[in-house]
Amino acid sequence: MGERLRAHLRARSRFVIQVREASESSRSSGVILADRLTESHTVGFEQLSEKGVDIHENQSITRTDFHEFTDEYDLVVDATGQPSLSSKALGTTNEYSGYMVALNSDVEGDFTELYPNSRIILENYTGYSWAFPKTSQRANVGIGWTVSDRPNDYMKALREACERNGWPVPSQERTNVAIIPEGPSLDPDRTHLPEHSVVRVGDAAGIANRLTGKGISQAVESGFLAAELANRSQLHNYPDRLYQRMKTEYIFATVVRYFLETNRRGGTDFHWSWS
């Protein structure tokens, strides 16, 4: 059998991409498992499909599947969020140190005054509420807290924040609740597990911003970095390269968060916003 590149790529929207280049042209050269394909995914996937990659949607990967993948493939890319599937399968979910909780929803209403700007409001807890208008009539509204500051009733807190800020109140059914890593929430050395052929990207690598909760750009960046290094057989450099790229952001987020928390503990009641 000729040279083979084999990988699994787990990504947002629950898809797993398994790439296998085999010398026999009649063989499938890969497989993608996905639960929700958007139009942009479909365009990229069509190109991959032409190269012999199979795409699978709506497939929940079990711990047993995970162990089979790591036995069978040279590389498994874990992008399952925090705590990652690899940590569940390996019994190490406690290796993640911290997380934030956030809720958001797409609402319709009058955002003419705000659009095309966004608004983030700090309200005397570690976290914030936000309105990100998509158009003058529609916005993503939400709220997030660090674990120590999260309320007992998340939905009530979101409703109250919307009322305070004059935004439409979303229904519970249309509201997402999820956690975000307090990056770096994972020891950088644990982002690559060569003994299991696993590399972790995005939230699975624990690299979201501990101040803002931003994690999309890090997910993209770490995915590219892992692919680039895998292509050059240099994945052993991934933990260090990833940490070096994130370091400035980690430091800035840690310092600003410290000042916000100290300011609040000092008794200053703040409620301010920028847009």
Ligand SMILES: Cc1cc2nc3c(=O)[nH]c(=O)nc-3n(C[C@H](O)[C@H](O)[C@H](O)COP(=O)(O)OP(=O)(O)OC[C@H]3O[C@@H](n4cnc5c(N)ncnc54)[C@H](O)[C@@H]3O)c2cc1C
């Ligand atoms: C309410 C909220 C608002 C946010 N707003 C922003 C924002 O404005 N900007 C920003 O940059 N970041 C934001 N974030 C953070 C951002 O969403 C994440 O950091 C980012 O999505 C991480 O991408 P990811 O691909 O690593 O993980 P995820 O987006 O979490 O994707 C992981 C995927 O893996 C799937 N999965 C998990 N386990 C399995 C399994 N066993 N089998 C199959 N599939 C599985 C999940 O269903 C999910 O689809 C927000 C987060 C929340 C919760």
